[in-house]
Amino acid sequence: MPILPLPHPSNRRERHSIELRERLFRAALDLFAKQGFAETTVEDITNAADLGKGTFFNYFPSKDHILLAFAEMQLGKLRLAIDEARRTSVPMPQFMRSLAALMTQEPVRNPDIIRVLLQAFLSNSQVREAMLDLQARVLAFHAEMIQLGQGRGEIRDDLPAAEIALVFRQTIFGTLLIWSLYGDSSLQARMDSAFEIIWSGLSPRTPRNLSSSDAVTPVFR
Amino acid sequence: MPILPLPHPSNRRERHSIELRERLFRAALDLFAKQGFAETTVEDITNAADLGKGTFFNYFPSKDHILLAFAEMQLGKLRLAIDEARRTSVPMPQFMRSLAALMTQEPVRNPDIIRVLLQAFLSNSQVREAMLDLQARVLAFHAEMIQLGQGRGEIRDDLPAAEIALVFRQTIFGTLLIWSLYGDSSLQARMDSAFEIIWSGLSPRTPRNLSSSDAVTPVFR
DSSP states (O other), X not given: OOOSOOOOOOSHHHHHHHHHHHHHXXXXXXHHHHHOSTTOOHHHHHHHTTOOHHHHHHHOXXXXXXXXXXXXXXXXXXXXXXXXXXXXXXXXXHHHHHHHHHHTSTTTTOHHHHHHHHHHHHSSSHHHHHHHHHHHHHHHHXXXXXXXXXXXXXXXXXXXXXXXXXXXXXXXXXXXXXXXXXXXXXXXXXXXXXXXXXXXXXXXXXXTTTOSOTTXXXXXX | OOOSOOOOOOSHHHHHHHHHHHHHHHHHHHHHHHHOSTTOOHHHHHHHTTOOHHHHHHHOXXXXXXXXXHHHHHHHHHHHHHXXXXXXXXXXXXXXXXXXXXXXXXXXXXXXXHXXXXXXXXXXXXXXXXXXXXXXXXXXXXXXXXXXXXXXXXXXXXXXXXXXXHHHHHHHHHHHHHHHHHTSSOHHHHHHHHHHHHHHHTSOSSOXXXXXXXXXXXXXX
C-alpha cells in the first residue's frame, strides 16, 4: 500500500510512476535513518532503489523534497481525518487519540527518521521555510478539529481553538523529540500519558454532569 | 552576575578563573547562535573572548562541553529551586509556573541557541549521551516536585509522579522546539498556554471543594 498520499492512479503508466516515487522515498528514508541526511547523496538513494540517478529528479527536485514529501504524507492523513471527524459521532478527544495512533504508524515509528526530520527542521536550510508553511496547514487542521469538539461541548471553549491547537502540536512534537532521543518502544505509552493529561485539562470547564446549573464556578483552573 | 552555577569564590584567583570561564562560555554561545555549532572552532571562541587558544582547554575539555555547561547551568537552577520548593508554602502548580519563567531567562530566551542545543541533542554525537545523563537528573528533580505537590493534595495522585514528570518535560521541550523554529517573542505566551492546560489536567481528581465525600466519582477523565 502506498504511504504517500497521491491521486488514485487511472492507468498502468501512472501506477508505475507512483511505485517508482514510493520506492525512491522509502530508500531515501532508510538511508537518512542509517547514515544521516547530510551524509546521503542522491546517488546513494538511486543505487539503493536500483534506479538510474536521473530518475530521482523526475520525482523530487532535490533531496530536501524527500523530507517535504514526508511532511506532505502526514498532512494527507490529517486531511482525510478531518473529513472523517465531520462525519463521525465519536467524541473529539477520543477521535484525536486514535488519530495520534494513526499518525505515528510506520515510518514515523522509526526514531532515527524522526531525529533526521527534526534536525533538518532545526537547521537553517530551505527545508525549514517550506516545513513552516506545511506546519501552518497542520495547525489549521488541528484548530478545525478542536473547534468541532468545542461546538459539540466536548472541549473547553474558554480558550481559543487556535491556542489549544498550538499546545496540542507542541505536546506531540515534544513527545516525538524526547522519545526519538531514547529510540525505545515507548512512543505509544508516552503519547497515551500526554493525552491523558492534556485531555483532562481540555475538558469543558462546566461539565453538564457536574451540576444542573450552567453558572457553577469552574473548579479546575 | 555569573550565569554558570559554581561554588562561591573564596579568593581573587578563583574569582578570576570563574570570570574567564564565563567569558568563554558566553562568547561560545554567541558564536554558536550566529554561525552554528559545527561551524565554530575553539579558536573562534578564544578570539571572540580575547584570550589565547590554550586558555579554552583549562576550562572546557572540548567544544561539546560548552553545550554540557549550558545544561549544567539549567540543572543548577533546578537544584536551587527544589530546596526552595521544600521551604515554600506556595502551591506547587504556581511554584512550577514561576520556575518555568526562571528557567527561560537569558540565555535560554535566544531561539538560535535553543536550536543549536536541540540539534546537538539530536545528532549522534557524544554530547547526546552526556545530555541524556543530565536529562535523567532533570527528570528526577521534576518528579520530586510533582511528588511534593501530590503529597500536599495540589496535584492529582492517580498517576505516578515520574509519569507526570515525563509529560511535563516533553511539554517544555515541545514548546521550546516549536518556538525556536519561529524565533519570535512568543515563548512566554506559549509556556503560559501550555501550563494553563497541563495544570488543569493535573488538578486533583477529587478536589476537596467539590464535595465533602472523598468517594465522589471523578468527573474529568
